[in-house]
Structure formats: C-alpha cells, structure tokens
Amino acid sequence: MLPKFSRLLAVTAMSLMLPSAYAELTINHALGTTTLPEPAVRIVTLYQGATDAAIALGIEPVGAVESWVEKPIYQYLRGELDYTTLVGLETQPNLEAIAALQPDVIIASEVRHAKVYDQLSQIAPTVAHETVFMFDETLELVAEVTGKADAADAWLAQWQADADAFQADIAEQLQDDWPQQVTMLNFRADHARIYFQGFSGQVLADLGFERPADHLKDTWGMKLTSKESIPSMNADVAFVFMEDDDAVQQTYQQWTAHPLWQTLDAVQNDAVYRVDQVAWNMAGGPLAARQMLQDIRSHYGLD
Missing domain, CATH: 3.40.50.1980 (Nitrogenase molybdenum iron protein domain)
Structure with a gap:
C-alpha cells in the first residue's frame, strides 16, 4: 500500500485531471472579452443597477459602491446587503478595497469605469455594460457571469x-x-x-x-x-x-x-x-x- 502522503498526491493528481463541473465562460461585453473558469460566486458591483440586479437574482455581492443618496445604501436594499463591503463611489471605486475582497468577478460599466478597466482587470476578471441604466441587460450580464441565466430569463x-x-x-x-x-x-x-x-x-x-x-x-x-x-x-x-x-x-x-x-x-x-x-x-x-x-x-x- 502507498504511504499516506503518496496516496494524497495521487488523489490530488487525479482530481486535477478530472473535467471541471462547469464549462469555462466567455463573456463578450462593452470593454472586451472576459473568460471565467466557472460561474462567479464572489462578485463586486460597481454601479447601482448591477447591485440591484444581483439582489434580484438572490446574490449578495461581497462588495458594492455607495448609493448616490440615502447613503450609504438605498433604503429599499437595506437588509439585503448586510454582509456587503462598500468600495467607494460609483465614479471613484476604491481599488485597494476591491482587491482585498478577492472577488471572482467585477461588474463595471463603460461609461463609469473605462479609464480604470485595466486596473480592475488586474484585480479580477472584469465585465462591463455600456451604460448604467439598461436594467434588463444588466440583469442578463450579472446572470451570465454567475450562472443564473435561468433565473434572469x-x-x-x-x-x-x-x-x-x-x-x-x-x-x-x-x-x-x-x-x-x-x-x-x-x-x-x-x-x-x-x-x-x-x-x-x-x-x-x-x-x-x-x-x-x-x-x-x-x-x-x-x-x-x-x-x-x-x-x-x-x-x-x-x-x-x-x-x-x-x-x-x-x-x-x-x-x-x-x-x-x-x-x-x-x-x-x-x-x-x-x-x-x-x-x-x-x-x-x-x-x-x-x-x-x-x-x-x-x-x-x-x-
């Protein structure tokens, strides 16, 4: 029989050779093409509509930007973001705070974040919508990166x-x-x-x-x-x-x-x-x- 450590190495090697339970995701978006190894669990939302969409899909972001008024979170979303860390303003997200959360994906918008897209992408895979107000397309984008397409539909x-x-x-x-x-x-x-x-x-x-x-x-x-x-x-x-x-x-x-x-x-x-x-x-x-x-x-x- 193999020693315990050798058995562990063998099991690990076999697990690495097994196919993933999820197919790789390729998302075409406003600022390019982003690939995810599997649906994201830890998401950061950098505009209000994306935060709203995440909650609509039953997802609490690990990070989100502050609200414009009723700070720091809109009243209608209070109680839904109890464990969400605020990461600055929609127009000026805090990159260090985002990095500290180790997100699987960042959801941004071209109109707000084009200038910092490369920096965001160095932190985690980042997808972006053209605007901040197309609620149906934002819902579909959040669903696409989190594997919630059926819920969005x-x-x-x-x-x-x-x-x-x-x-x-x-x-x-x-x-x-x-x-x-x-x-x-x-x-x-x-x-x-x-x-x-x-x-x-x-x-x-x-x-x-x-x-x-x-x-x-x-x-x-x-x-x-x-x-x-x-x-x-x-x-x-x-x-x-x-x-x-x-x-x-x-x-x-x-x-x-x-x-x-x-x-x-x-x-x-x-x-x-x-x-x-x-x-x-x-x-x-x-x-x-x-x-x-x-x-x-x-x-x-x-x-």
Missing part, C-alpha cells in the same frame, strides 16, 4: 407578462386616450430638466407610453433655465422627481406657479405625479423597475 418573462397586463388594464380604463404621451421632469436648485432617455424612459417604453415628438431625440434630455421654456414640457402625463432640498422645492414652487405651467396638458388633466427619485432615476435596476410599475399602477388606480 424567468424574471424577464414575468416582467413582460406584468407589462402586458398593465397595458391591457390601462387600455381598458382609458380607451381611446391610450397610449398616452409622457414626460419625465426633474427640478434642480436653479433649473429644470426634461429626461428623454435613461432608466425611467426604458421602463415607460416597456409599459407602452409614448413620447412627444420633440422629445424623440438621441440625447439624455434637455436643461431648462427659463420658465418661458415650460411649453416644451407638454405631454398627457408628467412624472416629476426631485431632491428633498429647500432650494429645489422653491424652484418647483416658482415654476409651477407660472401661468405657462397651467397650459400644460398634464396639469389640465390632473395628471402630474410626484415620484421617488431613487426608484425612478438613481437605482437603475430590475427591482427599481418593478417599483416604478407598482407606482404607476397606483397613480392610475389600477391596484
């Missing part, structure tokens, strides 16, 4: 079913007035904004809303510095988000007190709705998209 199928149900319900309620044209408005301390694209734009499009013709532009939106621009906000329905800040609230009061505000179709339709800035703009993930759907159903009295 199921989530997206349910999302489509719920979006279809909403469109059926709202069409029955509004009849010839559906589909409606929608505008997303944001007020700041010294100006207002109309958002044409982005996270909320994608969700609203999924739900069947349309945009006014002059909002169909290949840009994020427009900044309004004069109240004379209020007519450009016109749509059947308006969703408004803003910070809970005195200066911002003052801007909102001043703009909505202007005579031109009263000419907007949404105002005349009593269809101007205040919404949560986190769920509607800052979170960017599938769980936030579902919160948007719930909010919209509530605003239309469909619950």
Whole structure:
C-alpha cells in the first residue's frame, strides 16, 4: 500500500485531471472579452443597477459602491446587503478595497469605469455594460457571469407578462386616450430638466407610453433655465422627481406657479405625479423597475 502522503498526491493528481463541473465562460461585453473558469460566486458591483440586479437574482455581492443618496445604501436594499463591503463611489471605486475582497468577478460599466478597466482587470476578471441604466441587460450580464441565466430569463418573462397586463388594464380604463404621451421632469436648485432617455424612459417604453415628438431625440434630455421654456414640457402625463432640498422645492414652487405651467396638458388633466427619485432615476435596476410599475399602477388606480 502507498504511504499516506503518496496516496494524497495521487488523489490530488487525479482530481486535477478530472473535467471541471462547469464549462469555462466567455463573456463578450462593452470593454472586451472576459473568460471565467466557472460561474462567479464572489462578485463586486460597481454601479447601482448591477447591485440591484444581483439582489434580484438572490446574490449578495461581497462588495458594492455607495448609493448616490440615502447613503450609504438605498433604503429599499437595506437588509439585503448586510454582509456587503462598500468600495467607494460609483465614479471613484476604491481599488485597494476591491482587491482585498478577492472577488471572482467585477461588474463595471463603460461609461463609469473605462479609464480604470485595466486596473480592475488586474484585480479580477472584469465585465462591463455600456451604460448604467439598461436594467434588463444588466440583469442578463450579472446572470451570465454567475450562472443564473435561468433565473434572469424567468424574471424577464414575468416582467413582460406584468407589462402586458398593465397595458391591457390601462387600455381598458382609458380607451381611446391610450397610449398616452409622457414626460419625465426633474427640478434642480436653479433649473429644470426634461429626461428623454435613461432608466425611467426604458421602463415607460416597456409599459407602452409614448413620447412627444420633440422629445424623440438621441440625447439624455434637455436643461431648462427659463420658465418661458415650460411649453416644451407638454405631454398627457408628467412624472416629476426631485431632491428633498429647500432650494429645489422653491424652484418647483416658482415654476409651477407660472401661468405657462397651467397650459400644460398634464396639469389640465390632473395628471402630474410626484415620484421617488431613487426608484425612478438613481437605482437603475430590475427591482427599481418593478417599483416604478407598482407606482404607476397606483397613480392610475389600477391596484
């Protein structure tokens, strides 16, 4: 019989020759091609939508960036990230903190992390989405690197079913007035904004809303510095988000007190709705998209 140590070496050698239980993963993404030996377990998420998507798939990241507001973690995710280490800001992740976590994969975005991609890739295999707001594609990316494709497919199928149900319900309620044209408005301390694209734009499009013709532009939106621009906000329905800040609230009061505000179709339709800035703009993930759907159903009295 072989000595104990020799038997151990033999077993180890045989195990190295056995095929892996998982096939090697090759992921094509915004910043290149990344190979993983097997689905990742320890993941670090470097933008809000990726953190949201991970939780939607039942994965708690070992590391994640801080939230934009409600710091350090959005309230709707508190309780889901109890063991997650914060690794700096989305715009400036802490590379040393990320390295200390020894992740299997880092999930980044081209728009935020292109300049540090090589450094991130030296820490661990890194994949990136082009943007930070395409919640369905982010969900698929997180699922691809973690071997959760079936769970992502199921989530997206349910999302489509719920979006279809909403469109059926709202069409029955509004009849010839559906589909409606929608505008997303944001007020700041010294100006207002109309958002044409982005996270909320994608969700609203999924739900069947349309945009006014002059909002169909290949840009994020427009900044309004004069109240004379209020007519450009016109749509059947308006969703408004803003910070809970005195200066911002003052801007909102001043703009909505202007005579031109009263000419907007949404105002005349009593269809101007205040919404949560986190769920509607800052979170960017599938769980936030579902919160948007719930909010919209509530605003239309469909619950």
